[in-house]
Amino acid sequence: MKTTQYLFAGFGGQGILFSGKVLAYKGLMESKNVSWLPSYGPEMRGGTASCSVIISDDAVGSPIVSKPDVLVAMNLPSLDKYEDSVVPGGAIFVDSSLVNRKVKRTDVKVYYVPATRLADERNIHTLANMILLGKVLSASGEYDEEIVKAALNKVISAKHADMFDVNLGAVKLGTEN
Amino acid sequence: MSDKVLMKGNEAIAEAAICAGCRHYFGYPITPQTEVAAYMAKKMPKIGGTFLQAESEIAAINMVYGVSSTGHRVMTSSSSPGISLKSEGLSYLAGADLPALVVNVQRGGPGLGGIQPSQSDYFQATRGGGHGDYHMVVFAPASVQEMASLTVRGFEVADKYRVTSMILADGTMGQMMEPVDLSSLKSEYNPEKPWATTGTGKKREHNIVNSLYLKPEELEKTNFERYERYKKIEENETLYEEYLMDDAEICVAAFGIAARVSKNAINEARKEGIKVGLIRPITLWPFPKAPFEKAANKVKTFISVELSMGQMIEDVRLSTHDKANYMLCNRVGGMIPSPDEVLSAIRNAAKGGKN
Numbered sequence: 001m002k003t004t005q006y007l008f009a010g011f012g013g014q015g016i017l018f019s020g021k022v023l024a025y026k027g028l029m030e031s032k033n034v035s036w037l038p039s040y041g042p043e044m045r046g047g048t049a050s051c052s053v054i055i056s057d058d059a060v061g062s063p064i065v066s067k068p069d070v071l072v073a074m075n076l077p078s079l080d081k082y083e084d085s086v087v088p089g090g091a092i093f094v095d096s097s098l099v100n101r102k103v104k105r106t107d108v109k110v111y112y113v114p115a116t117r118l119a120d121e122r123n124i125h126t127l128a129n130m131i132l133l134g135k136v137l138s139a140s141g142e143y144d145e146e147i148v149k150a151a152l153n154k155v156i157s158a159k160h161a162d163m164f165d166v167n168l169g170a171v172k173l174g175t176e177n
Numbered sequence: 178m179s180d181k182v183l184m185k186g187n188e189a190i191a192e193a194a195i196c197a198g199c200r201h202y203f204g205y206p207i208t209p210q211t212e213v214a215a216y217m218a219k220k221m222p223k224i225g226g227t228f229l230q231a232e233s234e235i236a237a238i239n240m241v242y243g244v245s246s247t248g249h250r251v252m253t254s255s256s257s258p259g260i261s262l263k264s265e266g267l268s269y270l271a272g273a274d275l276p277a278l279v280v281n282v283q284r285g286g287p288g289l290g291g292i293q294p295s296q297s298d299y300f301q302a303t304r305g306g307g308h309g310d311y312h313m314v315v316f317a318p319a320s321v322q323e324m325a326s327l328t329v330r331g332f333e334v335a336d337k338y339r340v341t342s343m344i345l346a347d348g349t350m351g352q353m354m355e356p357v358d359l360s361s362l363k364s365e366y367n368p369e370k371p372w373a374t375t376g377t378g379k380k381r382e383h384n385i386v387n388s389l390y391l392k393p394e395e396l397e398k399t400n401f402e403r404y405e406r407y408k409k410i411e412e413n414e415t416l417y418e419e420y421l422m423d424d425a426e427i428c429v430a431a432f433g434i435a436a437r438v439s440k441n442a443i444n445e446a447r448k449e450g451i452k453v454g455l456i457r458p459i460t461l462w463p464f465p466k467a468p469f470e471k472a473a474n475k476v477k478t479f480i481s482v483e484l485s486m487g488q489m490i491e492d493v494r495l496s497t498h499d500k501a502n503y504m505l506c507n508r509v510g511g512m513i514p515s516p517d518e519v520l521s522a523i524r525n526a527a528k529g530g531k532n
Contacts, residue, residue: 021354024183028356036183036354040209041292061441062434063353066515154183 003056005065006136008129009082010074010095012049015129018155019072020051022133022167025151027055035063048077070140072132073099074115091139093132111139113177119170127170134174143175181356186324186346187212189357190254190280191220193328196362199250199278200226203237205259208292209348210282213254234259238266238279245275246386248373250332254280256348257298258289260306267341268307272388274372274403276335278328279313280344282351283484285511293511294348294434299488302345303462310400312407313341314414315461317432321355325362327459333366334414338406345461347484349434349513407463416459417468421447425454427526428472430493431482432458434513439482442519451527461489469496478502478526482519485509502531 006023008016017038027034037052052065069090073079076099079092086092088107096112103110113135115128137143148171156164184192191213194202202217214230221228227244231237237253244251255263260281270277283298285291302315314334316327324346331342374384390396418436421443422428431439436457446453456472458465469479479501481490487505494503506522508514 021183024354028181028183034183034356037349038352040348040352060355060437061444062438062516063349063355064438064513064515 001057003054003058004069005067006053006055006070006072007050007065007068007082007085008053008072008074009048009050009078010129014049014074015126016049016074017051019129019133020053022130022148022151022155023136024053024055025154026147029147029150032056033058033060035060037063037065048075048081050078070136072136074128074132075099076101079103093136093139095128095132109139111135113174115174118173118177122173124166124170127167130167130170131174131177134171135177137171138175145172180360181358183354184321184357185212185352185354186318186321187282187351188216189321189325190328190344190346191216192359193325193362194252194278194332195220195224195226196359197250197329197332197364198367199252199332200224201244201249201251202227203229203231203240203251203253205231205234205237205255207256207259209284209294209351210254210256210280212351213280213282234262235266238263238270241277241279242266242270242273242275245270245277246273246374248370248375250278250336252278252280254282256282256284257286257295260298260301264301264306266307267313268305268309268311269388270341271307271311271313271403272309273386274339275341275386276332276339277341278331278335278344279341280346283345283347285509291511292348294484294513295509295511296347296433296435296484297486297488297509298345299461299483299485302343303464303492311403312462313343314338314410314463315343315345316416317345317459317461318350319433319436319457319459321350321353321357323459324350325357325359329362329364333364334410336368336370337366338410339372340406340410345433347434348511411463414460415463415465415467417465418455418457418459419468420455420457422454422456422468422472424452425472425476427451427453427478427480427523428476429453429455429480429482429519429523430458430469430489431455432461432489435482435484438514438516439519441516442523445516445520446523446527449524451523453523453527458489464492464496466496469493470498473497473501476501478504480504480506480519480522480526482506482514482522484513502526504531
C-alpha cells in the first residue's frame with residue numbers, strides 16, 4: 001500500500017494548479033485514489049500559490065499535504081517555505097533558472113531543472129510547470145506516455161485542443177533533462 | 178480505466194443539483210463557493226434552466242422562496258457572511274413549509290472574517306440562524322462524492338418533509354478535487370406537490386403560501402404540526418459513519434474535513450495500540466444521538482475535533498448525558514488541525530489526560 005504526497009508551489013500564474021491537476025488525473029487513470037487541493041487565497045494572484053496532490057492505494061484521508069514526499073519549488077519563496085517540511089528520503093524538484101540557491105537538506109533527493117530557461121529557449125514560455133512535471137514522473141520511474149496523454153486529454157478542454165501537443169512536448173522535455 | 182471524473186466539491190454540488198432536477202439557481206458570489214454559481218451560469222441556460230445572479234443574498238433567498246412556492250426544485254448557495262444575510266429568508270421558508278436546498282461553504286468568522294475553511298457556522302445551521310422555532314436538515318459531506326450524493330438526497334428530503342435542506346461544507350470541501358462517479362446521480366423521488374401555487378384552473382380552492390398567522394391558536398398548530406414532521410425526520414433521516422468503533426475506548430467526533438484529518442490520526446494511533454475510533458455525523462441536524470449514546474457505555478473520553486471554538490461538542494455531551502470525559506481539539510479562523518495535533522490529543526486522552 002503506497003501513498004505519495006506532492007506539493008507544487010510557486011508564483012500565481014506559473015501553472016502550479018494545472019500541473020497538479022494533470023498529475024491527479026494520471027493517478028485517476030491508474031485507478032488510484034487521488035485528491036487535489038489548491039490554495040485559493042489572495043496569494044493566487046501573484047504571491048506564492050500551492051497545490052496539494054495525494055495519490056494513494058488507500059482512501060485519501062486529509063487532502064492537505066503538510067509533509068510532502070515530493071516538493072516542486074518553482075520560486076525561491078516556495079523553497080524557503082517548504083524545504084524543511086519534506087519527509088526524509090523524499091525529493092525536491094527545483095526550477096534552477098528561478099531559484100538561485102541550492103537545497104540545504106542532505107536527507108532528500110534533489111533535482112535541479114532549469115525549467116523556465118528550457119521553456120524560453122523553445123518558445124513555450126508558460127510551460128516550465130510541465131517540464132518539471134515530466135522530471136517528477138521520470139525521476140520516480142512513473143513516466144508512461146500513454147497515461148500522460150490520457151491525463152492531458154482530460155485536463156485540456158476541446159476549446160484549447162491545440163495546446164495538447166505543446167504540453168505533451170514539455171512533459172517529454174522534462175523527462176530528458 | 179475509471180468512469181470517474183475529477184471535480185471540485187463546489188462543481189459536484191452544482192452538477193448533482195442539475196441531476197436531481199433543479200432548474201432554478203439564485204445566488205450572489207462569495208469565496209469559497211463561487212464555483213457553484215459559475216457552473217450554474219454555464220450549464221443552466223443550455224438546459225432551459227434559470228441562473229440568476231441576484232443583487233444581494235437577501236434577494237436570492239427570496240427568489241428561492243418564490244420558485245419553491247410554485248413546486249419546482251430550487252437552490253441557492255453562499256458562504257458564511259452570505260448565509261447570515263439569508264437567515265431571514267430561511268425562517269420564512271420554514272414558516273411557509275417550503276422545500277429548498279441551501280449550500281453553505283463555510284469560511285472563518287465572525288464578521289467578514291476570512292476566506293479559508295471553517296466549521297464555525299454549526300450553531301447557526303443546527304440551531305436556527307433565523308428567528309422562530311424551526312430546523313433545517315443539515316448535511317455535512319466529507320468527500321466530493323458526498324457533496325454530490327448529499328445534494329441529491331437534500332432535495333429529496335426537502336420535498337418529502339417540506340423543509341429546507343442545508344449542505345454545510347467548508348472551503349476545503351468546496352475547493353478540493355476528487356474523483357466523482359456521476360452515473361448514479363439522479364433523483365428517484367419526485368413527489369406531487371398539491372400545495373404549490375400553480376394556478377387553480379378553476380378546479381380547486383386557491384393554494385396560499387404564507388408564514389403569517391395572526392391568530393395564536395392557528396400559529397401554535399402550525400408549529401406543533403411542523404415538529405411532528407421534525408420527529409419523523411429524526412427517526413428516518415439521521416445519517417452517520419462509524420470507523421473502528423467496535424473496541425474503542427476513545428471516540429473522536431468529527432464531521433467534514435475534520436473527520437478526514439481525524440481518520441489519519443486514528444490510523445496512526447491504532448498503530449501505537451490505542452483503541453480509538455470515530456463517529457462522523459453526516460447529518461448534523463438531526464444529530465446522530467443513538468451511536469454516541471451507545472458508545473458512551475464503554476468510551477471513556479470523547480474528543481471533538483472541530484474547526485470552531487467548540488460547537489458540536491455540545492451535542493456530543495448532550496447525546497452522552499455528560500457522563501464521559503470530553504476534550505476539544507480545534508483550530509479556527511481558517512486554520513485546520515493537522516493529523517499530528519489530533520494524534521497528540523488522542524495520546525493525551527489515552528494517558529487519562531483532560532483538556
